[in-house]
Amino acid sequence: MDESERRERLADIAPDLLEELEAEEEADDRVLPDLPNAEEGEVVMRAAPNPNGPWHLGHARMPAVIGTYKERYDGEFICRFDDTDPETKRPDLDAYDAILDAIAFLGFEPDRVLRASDRLETYYDHARELIDLGGAYTCDLSGERFSELKNAGEPSPNRDKDPETVREEFEAMVAGEYGAGEMVLRVKTDIEHPNPALRDWVAFRMVDTPHPRPEAESYRCWPMLDFQSGIDDHLTGVTHIIRGIDLQDSAKRQRFVYDYFDWEYPEVLHWGHVQLDEYDVKLSTSTIKALIDDGELDGWDDPRAPTLASVERRGIRGEAIVESMTELGMSTSDVDLAMSSIYANNRDLIDDDANRYFLVRDRPDDPAVVRDIVGGPETGQPPLHPDHEERGTRTIPAGRVRLESSDLPASGGQVWLKGFGCVRHIRDAFEYVGDDISMVREGDVPVVHWAPAEEGLETLMRTVEGDVRGYAEPDVADADVDDVVQFERVGFVRIDSFDPEPSDTDAGPTGEEDLVAYYAHP
């Protein structure tokens, strides 16, 4: 029975329970506050990523929230790549698709995908119009010199240039007749505005480095974010802008342009930065990129990297991330997101489907040890899932077994090998005691996982803290690549590959392994 069939059944036998269930779910969806001035079917929002690298976990918040609001209001979700800096934050040509993949992984699909670098002529046209309205002037002051004047509340000497000259000089900018730093176009705001951040800001500057996209490589005169984004938000009908507090002055800057054009500014919401616990690596595209370039990380999906590609490979569902991100709400203060919250959401999603297997870890501080079993059955037969007996059992050869040394009982002590029975540790062997479960229920016999010494699969388990080696029971081979399973008493993992190719970095498989699994969480 799938979800909808179950619901139909429930509607038949207990309509009030179904109603209750739906009311609860409705409430769960309401973790985000309502959008101001939002009308059903009229809401348009955009995510405006800079494609200067694949996404880290923090980036998931924007599509998670926009996607959730889109569903609530039957709105529109635009993905606009703000790729207007060919130099300092140079776009990575692979990142455009990597970002769209990440959005899909989170379970959303943008209604429209735009690239700012396709839209330069539009920005130029609006700049010309702004110049004609007396709202902008070309300025050849150095950034440093202008900053001095600005901080003193003094205007640039270029501020009152006649519009003809401004127009000519701007056309020269567009034609690429200036080099970087020689000329900018400034928006005329208020040079004595109390907030220095708003005074006559730069709308266009010259960049010598060609854009990496062939379609845009001939442009040299590039708009700044506040101009480009402001124009695009209006032109694409954005009704609600959501952005970080680092851009809290953007709306105020852009309003000057909107006022010149007599446009109405969208609703704006700001939020703080997201910090993550659990990772050693900073949530920063450039930091992660540098670590990959230095070979400290294997790539964007290295389990140690706080990226979306990484958690996807670990078997964490996009839905779990979306839930945690929307639970953060819309507060403007910085927030710390606990990975455990994502893990808890994910566990809810996967626990029922994840079959159980054993992995005996072989770690330097807790090495795997081998013991012969004297007596007892040939095999152990634990269930694939404790809540689903119909799935059947696994078969684990006994006789000679391996377990983690911290699970090894003291000499004379007993231990219950899960799915097999109770053994006593005598000298360097296990003596079969029996399979009367009351020894576990009433006695103090600990229950442990184990693997066969000979038939076990040599396994590499890749975790956030680094690689762990061990031996998995042979029936793990019945699982498929991409399956999420639980290694009992260890945690949930995603089956990544069987008989892997060796990796060319320090971490990762050597090629000797039978199995590579990526660790998700306990």
Add this chain to the structure above:
RNA sequence: GCUCCAGUGGAGUAGUGGCCAAACUCACGACCCUCUCACGGUCGAGCCCCCGGUUCAAAUCCGGGCUGGAGCACCA
């Protein structure tokens, strides 16, 4: 220095003048269940930044502090 924003248990959020000696999720501790340290269940510890003011009544409104964050780029 100037300008903005925010401060509720360990993390996140709810509460926007009385129903709040404060709720929910995660984490934590104990116990129950269990052939897993998963799942499920019960219980527990732990919070309104400070000082004033308004009010019969303040987590909630006002003022002042303090603390934290952001911007003042020819980055996004």
